[in-house]
Amino acid sequence: MLLVLVRRLGNVIPTLLAVIALVFLLFSVLPGSFISGMNEDGRSVIDPAVMERMRKEMGLDDPLYERFAKYVGKLATGDLGTSFRTREPVTKLISVRVWPSLKLVFAAMAFAILVGVTLGFLAALKPGSLIDTVSMVSAISGLSLSQFWFGLMLMYLFALTLNWLPSFGYGDGGLRNLILPAVALGVGPMALLARTTRAAVLDVLNADFVRTARSKGMSERLVVKWHVLRNALVLVITIVGLQFGSLMGQAVVVEKLFAWPGVGSLMVDSVFQRDMPAVQGCILMIVLFFLFINTLVDLAYVVIDPRIRYG
Amino acid sequence: MNAPLLKVDDLHITLQGDGATFNAVENVSFEIGRGEAFGLVGESGCGKSITALAVMGLLRRPLGLGKGRIVLDGEEIQAASAARLRELRGSRIGMIFQEPMTALNPLSPVGRQIAEMFVLHQNASWNEAMDRAEDALRQVRVPSPERRIKDFPHQLSGGMRQRVMIAIALACRPDLLIADEPTTALDVTVQAEIIDLMAELCAAKGTAILMISHDLGLVANMCRRVAVMYAGRIVESQGAEAIFATPRHPYTKGLVDSLPRLGERSKRGRQRLREISGVVPSIAAYPSGCRFNPRCSSATDICRSTPPDVTALGNGLVRCHHHE
Amino acid sequence: MKWGSNTWVGGSLVAIAIGVAVFAPWIALTDPVMDANLMNAELPPSWEFPFGTDAQGRDIYSRICYGARISLTVGVVSQICNSLIGVTLGLTAGYWGGWWDDFVSGLTNLMLAIPSLVFALAIMAILGPGLISLVIALGLTSWSYSCRIARAQVLSLKSQGYVQAARILGYGDLRIMFTQVLPNIFGPLIVIATLGMGGAILAEAALSFLGLGIRPPFPSWGSMLSEARDQIRAAPWLSVFPGLAIFFTVLGLNLLGDGLRDILDPQSQTRRA
Numbered sequence: 075m076l077l078v079l080v081r082r083l084g085n086v087i088p089t090l091l092a093v094i095a096l097v098f099l100l101f102s103v104l105p106g107s108f109i110s111g112m113n114e115d116g117r118s119v120i121d122p123a124v125m126e127r128m129r130k131e132m133g134l135d136d137p138l139y140e141r142f143a144k145y146v147g148k149l150a151t152g153d154l155g156t157s158f159r160t161r162e163p164v165t166k167l168i169s170v171r172v173w174p175s176l177k178l179v180f181a182a183m184a185f186a187i188l189v190g191v192t193l194g195f196l197a198a199l200k201p202g203s204l205i206d207t208v209s210m211v212s213a214i215s216g217l218s219l220s221q222f223w224f225g226l227m228l229m230y231l232f233a234l235t236l237n238w239l240p241s242f243g244y245g246d247g248g249l250r251n252l253i254l255p256a257v258a259l260g261v262g263p264m265a266l267l268a269r270t271t272r273a274a275v276l277d278v279l280n281a282d283f284v285r286t287a288r289s290k291g292m293s294e295r296l297v298v299k300w301h302v303l304r305n306a307l308v309l310v311i312t313i314v315g316l317q318f319g320s321l322m323g324q325a326v327v328v329e330k331l332f333a334w335p336g337v338g339s340l341m342v343d344s345v346f347q348r349d350m351p352a353v354q355g356c357i358l359m360i361v362l363f364f365l366f367i368n369t370l371v372d373l374a375y376v377v378i379d380p381r382i383r384y385g
Numbered sequence: 386m387n388a389p390l391l392k393v394d395d396l397h398i399t400l401q402g403d404g405a406t407f408n409a410v411e412n413v414s415f416e417i418g419r420g421e422a423f424g425l426v427g428e429s430g431c432g433k434s435i436t437a438l439a440v441m442g443l444l445r446r447p448l449g450l451g452k453g454r455i456v457l458d459g460e461e462i463q464a465a466s467a468a469r470l471r472e473l474r475g476s477r478i479g480m481i482f483q484e485p486m487t488a489l490n491p492l493s494p495v496g497r498q499i500a501e502m503f504v505l506h507q508n509a510s511w512n513e514a515m516d517r518a519e520d521a522l523r524q525v526r527v528p529s530p531e532r533r534i535k536d537f538p539h540q541l542s543g544g545m546r547q548r549v550m551i552a553i554a555l556a557c558r559p560d561l562l563i564a565d566e567p568t569t570a571l572d573v574t575v576q577a578e579i580i581d582l583m584a585e586l587c588a589a590k591g592t593a594i595l596m597i598s599h600d601l602g603l604v605a606n607m608c609r610r611v612a613v614m615y616a617g618r619i620v621e622s623q624g625a626e627a628i629f630a631t632p633r634h635p636y637t638k639g640l641v642d643s644l645p646r647l648g649e650r651s652k653r654g655r656q657r658l659r660e661i662s663g664v665v666p667s668i669a670a671y672p673s674g675c676r677f678n679p680r681c682s683s684a685t686d687i688c689r690s691t692p693p694d695v696t697a698l699g700n701g702l703v704r705c706h707h708h709e
Numbered sequence: 710m711k712w713g714s715n716t717w718v719g720g721s722l723v724a725i726a727i728g729v730a731v732f733a734p735w736i737a738l739t740d741p742v743m744d745a746n747l748m749n750a751e752l753p754p755s756w757e758f759p760f761g762t763d764a765q766g767r768d769i770y771s772r773i774c775y776g777a778r779i780s781l782t783v784g785v786v787s788q789i790c791n792s793l794i795g796v797t798l799g800l801t802a803g804y805w806g807g808w809w810d811d812f813v814s815g816l817t818n819l820m821l822a823i824p825s826l827v828f829a830l831a832i833m834a835i836l837g838p839g840l841i842s843l844v845i846a847l848g849l850t851s852w853s854y855s856c857r858i859a860r861a862q863v864l865s866l867k868s869q870g871y872v873q874a875a876r877i878l879g880y881g882d883l884r885i886m887f888t889q890v891l892p893n894i895f896g897p898l899i900v901i902a903t904l905g906m907g908g909a910i911l912a913e914a915a916l917s918f919l920g921l922g923i924r925p926p927f928p929s930w931g932s933m934l935s936e937a938r939d940q941i942r943a944a945p946w947l948s949v950f951p952g953l954a955i956f957f958t959v960l961g962l963n964l965l966g967d968g969l970r971d972i973l974d975p976q977s978q979t980r981r982a
Binding site: 088090092093096097101109214215217218219220221222223224226227229230234253319320321322323324326327330331341342344345346348350353357360361364365384 | 725740815818819821822824825827828830831832833834835839907911914915918919920921931934937938941945948949951952955956957958960962963964
């Protein structure tokens with residue numbers, strides 16, 4: 075089991091390094107992104123002499139590999155650079171926002187799993203029934219929604235009209251503020267999970283070993299409990315892992331919509347203000363988190379599927 | 386004479402196609418006595434497997450039970466409630482399937498899969514059940530059963546997996562064991578072991594066997610009586626030795642002839658393998674009259690127009706206009 | 710070949726969307742950008758303005774019609790871009806193998822590690838806002854899936870001997886790829902492309918909503934929503950209609966993609982019982 079963990083980490087680290095390299099390249103090599111980012115819309119507002127000095131200061135004239143080495147070195151010490159906008163260390167800016175983002179993403183995923191997997195299961199156990207049709211229609215609708223638009227509609231209905239929930243903001247960090255953003259964010263993954271769970275369960279229900287289980291004289295309920303559940307879960311976990319990635323992408327927009335003080339909204343603001351170090355820092359943070367989640371998912375596989383353990 | 390353990394009478398199985406309903410299996414009747422080994426032989430697609438599933442009550446859409454009766458030990462079960470069928474499955478009738486690879490739950494230890502039988506039908510606790518599972522593994526001659534019960538299916542070879550299946554099927558000492566092509570997916574050397582094991586265990590426990598196979602030789606070796614199926618109907622049934630010595634239906638004759646015989650080559654030199662020309666008809670395009678007529682060398686006009694009735698002969702029956 | 714209801718409903722929705730986009734100048738009531746009359750600001754839906762007016766007094770209905778052009782164009786162009794990149798990389802990676810395959814697989818893993826919207830945001834940060842950078846960003850960030858599928862298909866075909874047979878006949882590499890492999894992956898590719906277009910439209914809406922894509926006054930559905938957001942209390946209809954337009958278009962593409970998948974790709978996800 076430890077061996078598997080080590081192997082997984084072995085996969086993650088090169089990917090992480092590659093991402094760092096890519097981000098670095100994108101922002102440092104593409105012409106004028108760093109310095110001109112400080113200008114207004116690309117027009118040279120800053121005195122060329124000043125620009126020259128700034129370039130020297132930031133070491134932008136050094137050879138590429140030197141810059142990269144310095145960059146990685148700084149990363150290793152947790153230094154993500156200094157924000158153009160606020161002159162504060164990016165790390166400080168981000169660290170304050172990590173917890174709200176985590177809360178939001180996990181809450182959304184929890185919602186997606188609870189509702190999506192349940193719907194998918196029910197739909198598969200009674201195929202062709204009303205609940206099947208309703209679930210699948212909801213699922214495909216959920217996939218077609220613009221999540222921020224859905225959030226907007228939710229906001230209008232529950233916050234502004236019915237006044238049950240606050241319309242935006244983090245508030246005191248309590249549950250009330252979390253509900254709307256989490257549901258808006260989670261509806262997409264929920265839809266996909268519903269569909270995938272349904273397909274996975276149907277697949278398993280038609281499998282040979284389920285026929286064997288029935289031939290033993292098991293009731294459908296026990297068949298599902300003892301044989302179907304775990305096998306379908308394996309297929310579902312894959313999707314959960316993948317969905318975290320798209321979830322974090324969408325979280326950026328939902329955070330902005332609900333004025334949620336997370337890493338995503340920081341990134342959007344930074345993009346607007348061409349605050350490159352901050353943008354870089356946010357991307358790295360998000361990717362790091364995603365890779366971490368993927369590793370967790372892989373570990374979950376090992377726990378659930380003995381074929382991997384004793385492969 | 387003792388009442389038979391299993392009596393299948395005029396069984397029909399329907400298949401829902403695109404808008405139409407076909408009879409996958411028609412007019413199938415046979416009897417199996419207590420402790421008797423009975424063989425059902427036929428090519429792929431002739432309906433022998435679904436007949437077995439019908440007896441177990443495991444037919445699923447688009448297949449369904451048409452008219453006919455299935456009587457187990459005097460009780461009619463073709464229309465039994467789902468609950469009653471569940472009681473019977475495993476405790477009175479056990480079944481083993483063709484592909485041991487996929488017939489076991491990959492995520493559950495094999496010991497537990499055997500133990501399920503005891504928990505389900507004999508109200509055992511899980512601990513007791515696991516102990517009995519270990520015994521069961523010992524009975525099917527799996528070495529080191531105390532370690533094997535914790536193994537997962539993918540850690541076992543094909544032969545071992547089939548032994549596990551046998552252990553599961555025979556766990557609650559059923560009256561009847563249905564074996565659907567149990568050795569087809571196994572190596573030849575392992576095949577013989579498995580067949581011997583089955584025969585021995587069933588003889589010891591007094592369990593009757595319904596052996597389903599496309600291999601006439603294998604079935605005739607193991608069973609006392611054999612029925613031959615073609616295109617959803619039984620075309621002949623006789624004692625095992627008799628069916629080899631004096632096959633009465635042209636199809637059976639073709640099957641018997643097609644088996645290469647030991648010593649023939651030295652006697653008569655190299656020969657072509659004899660085959661039955663043609664292919665098994667698809668269910669939607671059964672020939673009219675006798676379903677075997679396009680492939681039969683002795684077919685005449687009546688064969689093409691009228692389906693033959695069953696003629697009782699000695700201790701068997703045959704369905705042919707021109708039977709011997 | 711049964712054409713399920715998915716295909717019909719989806720196809721109709723998509724056809725309507727395309728129709729609206731193509732015939733916008735004829736079915737719209739006003740010019741979407743210029744006809745701004747502050748006297749008509751923020752009127753609810755009425756006979757004159759079927760979907761109401763926005764803060765500048767422009768007719769929402771007309772803006773939605775013209776917006777269809779932008780959203781659909783962005784969707785199609787970026788998806789074509791993604792498919793081209795993905796298929797080329799996947800085909801060549803699977804076909805030639807070796808270090809190229811390793812490189813492409815590494816690149817794909819890399820892409821999959823970065824959420825596509827985040828990556829698109831990053832690219833837009835570098836290139837600045839606007840339609841061109843939007844299309845570039847969207848076109849460069851979602852090719853991983855088609856790449857994987859193309860590569861898997863090539864590998865499976867290779868093992869089936871198609872490729873070897875063609876080589877023995879003396880076909881050149883490119884010819885083999887075009888005549889043997891490509892036709893076999895057409896089905897799954899079309900499905901991915903259809904579904905991907907839906908994703909691209911949603912992504913464009915998101916980026917425009919954030920203010921990074923199409924900027925006002927141009928009527929992209931996403932930018933309309935960003936304008937609408939501030940007026941949500943006073944004029945909720947501003948948010949409803951653009952969102953519905955996005956919803957129905959993407960729904961159509963999703964349904965169509967599903968339906969096509971049932972027809973073209975036998976190992977389909979949505980199975981009936």
